[in-house]
Amino acid sequence: MKPFTFQTVPDIRFGVGATATLPDMLRGRGAKRVLLVTDKGIRGAGLLAPVEEALSGAGLSVTVFDEVVADPPEDMVLRCGEAAKDKDAVIGLGGGSPLDTAKLAALLAKGQQPLSEMYGVDQVRAERLPLILIPTTAGTGSEVTPIAIVTTGETTKSGVVSPALYADAALLDPALTRGLPAEVTAATGVDAMVHAIEAYTTAHKKNPVSDALAREALRLLSVHVRGAFEDGNNDDHRGGAMLGAMLAGQAFANAPVAAVHALAYPLGGRFHLPHGLTNSLVLPHVLRFNLPAAAPLYAELAEDVAGHAEGSVEARAEAFVGAMEDICEAVGMRRRLREFGISHNHLPDLAEDAMLQTRLLQNNPREVTLEDARGIYERAW
Numbered sequence: 001m002k003p004f005t006f007q008t009v010p011d012i013r014f015g016v017g018a019t020a021t022l023p024d025m026l027r028g029r030g031a032k033r034v035l036l037v038t039d040k041g042i043r044g045a046g047l048l049a050p051v052e053e054a055l056s057g058a059g060l061s062v063t064v065f066d067e068v069v070a071d072p073p074e075d076m077v078l079r080c081g082e083a084a085k086d087k088d089a090v091i092g093l094g095g096g097s098p099l100d101t102a103k104l105a106a107l108l109a110k111g112q113q114p115l116s117e118m119y120g121v122d123q124v125r126a127e128r129l130p131l132i133l134i135p136t137t138a139g140t141g142s143e144v145t146p147i148a149i150v151t152t153g154e155t156t157k158s159g160v161v162s163p164a165l166y167a168d169a170a171l172l173d174p175a176l177t178r179g180l181p182a183e184v185t186a187a188t189g190v191d192a193m194v195h196a197i198e199a200y201t202t203a204h205k206k207n208p209v210s211d212a213l214a215r216e217a218l219r220l221l222s223v224h225v226r227g228a229f230e231d232g233n234n235d236d237h238r239g240g241a242m243l244g245a246m247l248a249g250q251a252f253a254n255a256p257v258a259a260v261h262a263l264a265y266p267l268g269g270r271f272h273l274p275h276g277l278t279n280s281l282v283l284p285h286v287l288r289f290n291l292p293a294a295a296p297l298y299a300e301l302a303e304d305v306a307g308h309a310e311g312s313v314e315a316r317a318e319a320f321v322g323a324m325e326d327i328c329e330a331v332g333m334r335r336r337l338r339e340f341g342i343s344h345n346h347l348p349d350l351a352e353d354a355m356l357q358t359r360l361l362q363n364n365p366r367e368v369t370l371e372d373a374r375g376i377y378e379r380a381w
C-alpha cells in the first residue's frame with residue numbers, strides 16, 4: 001500500500017446547540033479578549049447576537065469584526081488582522097469568507113510575518129492565536145481545512161495553505177443554516193460535492209482516509225443538499241448537508257482539488273460570482289473531459305450518488321456524471337456562462353487565467369492544456 005499522511009482539526013463538535021459549549025472552550029484555553037469575525041449577512045440573519053451574548057454573559061470581552069465580504073479582499077483581511085492584535089483568541093462565524101478571514105487574522109495577530117509572505121503551500125512561519133470556527137453554510141468545509149483563500153488584486157485569488165490554519169476546534173450546529181437562502185444552500189452544497197469528487201480522483205495525494213470520507217460525504221450530500229434546498233427548516237437535511245460538507249472538507253484538505261476549482265476561480269475573480277455557482281457552471285464539462293482518465297473512479301462514485309448504477313465501467317461513469325447533472329438541475333444550478341454576462345470574447349482570457357492555477361491543475365486526473373481549458377469553457381458557455 002502507498003504511504004500517506006492525514007491531518008485534521010483535533011476537536012469537532014456536531015449537533016443542534018453545539019455552539020453552547022463555546023464559552024467553556026474559550027475559558028479552557030485561557031482566553032479573555034476575543035475577536036469574533038463575521039459578516040453583515042450573518043448579523044442580519046440574527047446569528048451573531050446569540051453567540052455575542054453567550055460570550056459576554058460568560059464574562060468574556062468580545063470585539064466583533066463584521067466587515068468581511070464574500071471572496072475576502074486582501075485589504076479587508078489585513079484590517080481584520082489589525083483588529084486581532086490585542087486579543088487572545090479568534091472565532092470565525094459564517095460561511096467560507098468569514099472563516100478564512102478569521103484563520104488569517106489569528107496568524108496576523110502577533111505581527112510576526114506579513115500576509116504577502118504567507119501565500120502558497122507551507123510558507124507560514126507565524127504562530128497563531130487560539131482559533132475556533134463555526135460554519136453557517138454547508139459548503140466550503142473551511143472549518144476543517146488548512147486553507148484560506150484571498151482575493152489579491154482585481155481578479156486573482158491566492159491561497160494560504162499551511163497546517164497552522166487547522167483550527168483548534170470546529171463547532172457545527174445545523175440550526176445555524178436553517179435560514180440559509182435556497183440559492184446559497186444549492187451553490188454551497190454543490191461546492192461541497194465537488195470537494196468530495198475532486199478529492200477522490202486527485203492525482204497525487206489520493207489516500208484511503210480521504211477516499212472513505214469523500215464517499216460518505218457524497219452519499220450524504222446527494223440526498224441532503226436537495227432536501228435542504230426544498231425544505232430549509234428540516235434539521236435532518238440541514239444536518240446531513242453540514243456533516244457531508246465537513247467530511248468533504250477533511251477529504252480534500254488531504255487530497256487536494258483539481259480542474260473544476262481551477263476553472264471556477266477565474267469566473268469568481270473576473271465576474272464576482274459565488275464560489276459554488278462557478279463550480280457548478282464548469283462541473284459537468286470537466287467531468288466529461290476527465291472521463292477518459294477517471295471513468296473507473298467515477299464508476300465507483302456512481303454507487304454513492306446514483307445507487308441503481310450497473311453495467312460496464314463506462315456505463316456507470318456515465319450514470320455518475322448524469323446523476324451530478326440531475327442534482328444540479330434539481331437545485332437550480334444547471335446554468336450556462338452566457339446567462340451571467342460572460343461573452344464569448346471572454347473565454348480565451350478565462351482559459352489563460354485557469355492555466356495559472358498550477359497548484360490545482362496538477363491534481364487533475366487528466367492533463368489540461370490551454371486548448372482543453374478553452375474547450376471546456378466553450379462547452380460551458
Ligand SMILES: NC(=O)c1ccc[n+]([C@@H]2O[C@H](COP(=O)([O-])OP(=O)(O)OC[C@H]3O[C@@H](n4cnc5c(N)ncnc54)[C@H](O)[C@@H]3O)[C@@H](O)[C@H]2O)c1
Binds near residue numbers: 180
Ligand atoms: N478555506 C477553504 O478550504 C475554502 C474552500 C472552498 C472555498 N473557500 C472560500 O470560501 C468563500 C465562499 O464561502 P461560502 O460559499 O460559504 O460563502 P460566503 O461566506 O461568501 O457567504 C455567502 C453569503 O451567504 C450569507 N450567509 C452565510 N450563512 C448564512 C446563513 N446561515 N443564513 C443567511 N445567510 C448566510 C453570507 O452573509 C454571505 O452574504 C470563498 O472566498 C471561497 O474561495 C474556502
Ligand SMILES: [Fe+2]
Binds near residue numbers: 140191192195261
Ligand atoms: Fe470549493
